[in-house]
Amino acid sequence: MIHVTNLSKTYLIWKTPFSRLFVPLVVRVLGKLFPRYAKKLIGEYCQPVQALNNINFSVATGDSLGIIGLNGSGKSTLLQIIAGTLQATQGCAEVKGRVAALLELGSGFDPEFTGRENVFLNASILGLSQTEIQERYEAIVAFADIGDFINRPVKTYSSGMMVRLAFAVQVHVDPDVLIVDEALSVGDARFQAKALAKIEEILKRGTTLLFVGHDLSAVRAFCNRALLLDKGQVVKSGLPDDVIAEYLFIVQKDRVDEAGLGVALERHEKGFAATGFDVAAAQFLNMGQHATLAYGDKLALLIDVNKTIAVECPFLILDIIDSRGMQLGGRRIAIPEFEGVRRLQVDLHCIYQKGIYRIRIRLVSAPSIELTVMMSRYDELLSIEMVDDVRDKFTGLFPLPMDAHWEEK
CATH class of the missing domain: 3.40.50.300 (P-loop containing nucleotide triphosphate hydrolases)
Structure with a gap:
């Protein structure tokens, strides 16, 4: 056409x-x-x-x-x-x-x-x-x-x-x-x-x-x-994911240069990473990099963070992404001061609808929300497959916290 x-x-x-x-x-x-x-x-x-x-x-x-x-x-x-x-x-x-x-x-x-x-x-x-x-x-x-x-x-x-x-x-x-x-x-x-x-x-x-x-x-x-x-x-x-990853690399490379952080960003097949502030390894405990789970299963995620440079207010951001690339939610986790490699364990309670989900990992310098600069990004290191059809339990991709009860009027 x-x-x-x-x-x-x-x-x-x-x-x-x-x-x-x-x-x-x-x-x-x-x-x-x-x-x-x-x-x-x-x-x-x-x-x-x-x-x-x-x-x-x-x-x-x-x-x-x-x-x-x-x-x-x-x-x-x-x-x-x-x-x-x-x-x-x-x-x-x-x-x-x-x-x-x-x-x-x-x-x-x-x-x-x-x-x-x-x-x-x-x-x-x-x-x-x-x-x-x-x-x-x-x-x-x-x-x-x-x-x-x-x-x-x-x-x-x-x-x-x-x-x-x-x-x-x-x-x-x-x-x-x-x-x-x-x-x-x-x-x-x-x-x-x-x-x-x-x-x-x-x-x-x-x-x-x-x-x-x-x-x-x-x-x-x-x-x-x-x-x-x-x-x-x-x-x-x-493919959209590959092209978007390249676009984000260009955007963040410019932002890192403008912020004067003095670090070099390098492109890799899963995203990009800053030399001296990156992810050395990531896997599920006893499961490797892909986990097949039933509804309600618990999962331990192990992330080895390498930090050999000074970073102002370093954070690790963990996101859950669905099969269409939509972010379902995430968590900002403060990174303590250290030099070398340190392991982070995250325990997940997997209560999602049937389907395949990806875990995205980002390392940022975040003196504030507005001044956050992404320094490393990993889009497809880890994935989760939920095998139970639980549409009878809740609507959407995951349940919302709520209490409901009937009362006589």
Whole structure:
């Protein structure tokens, strides 16, 4: 459905508005006669900025690709080119079928038109006939949930109302390709949950998804492949967990450098680690690195921490992760002052639903919650498989502490 070949995008940053008008005219007139002069003139008054450099990838029908990267890495530029709202400098992006692009929600609305009029206008732009829009109109209005404001000018809407209506239009056009760029980070919690559920419903129908966002949990949940952009280039592509691990390594390496901790971070197959503050070994007592358990079993986890450098307020963070990469809970454990290797024993009471769970280990410097800097991370050292089906005992993945009793009234 999407095929991107040798795609590059260069923005030209002109020194002044006059040079932006004058220099291209001179180059057009004299460029063929004096090519060296034209090139020198452009270099003097214009600074090229490479946003994308030789991008190549394909997305098959019904596939879902997550694109992640730091701010300024070229993610939004790439999506705009694929959506057709921006022209590439070099290469091409071919897209088949009807495209719904959740880029800047509400940007195509006319503020003087009512919500109803904008629904018909935007849906027409997206390729629906008047009959098709009429058939979907009630569902769009119900999903947007803006009440009587649907018949008022859009200029009277709050930003949240604008987002809800724009999103409702896009997801009800039955797209072949759905492009999402940070659109789910806006709106209140209720809207975000509703939007995520709607996207999941669309994907089940076989729609192809291109998803960009900093919500790594959403990338894991919706995407079966991922791509990491850094400074306009593809750094890594593959399974979401592998690509996310590389992204986190880049982010934390920058944070460690900015914090001036004076340590080197090294990438390994399970995550990354700081030289002199890492995990020497981790295993379950008498079980190795994978444990198969029944509901309610107790489990002893042994972690050998190596610390040969000074770390301000060191902590070990232990997280339980489900099969979709969602964090169920965790614990921050203070690390005492020592030099060398010391063993930590953690006793777990395993009361989870049937399934496979992973244990994530992080070593951090944490003078405060806000100033926490991750120095080592291990994603898949240990795993737990629960074999009992205990849906009759509680809902969800683990029980919540609560007391319940009946009283006569």
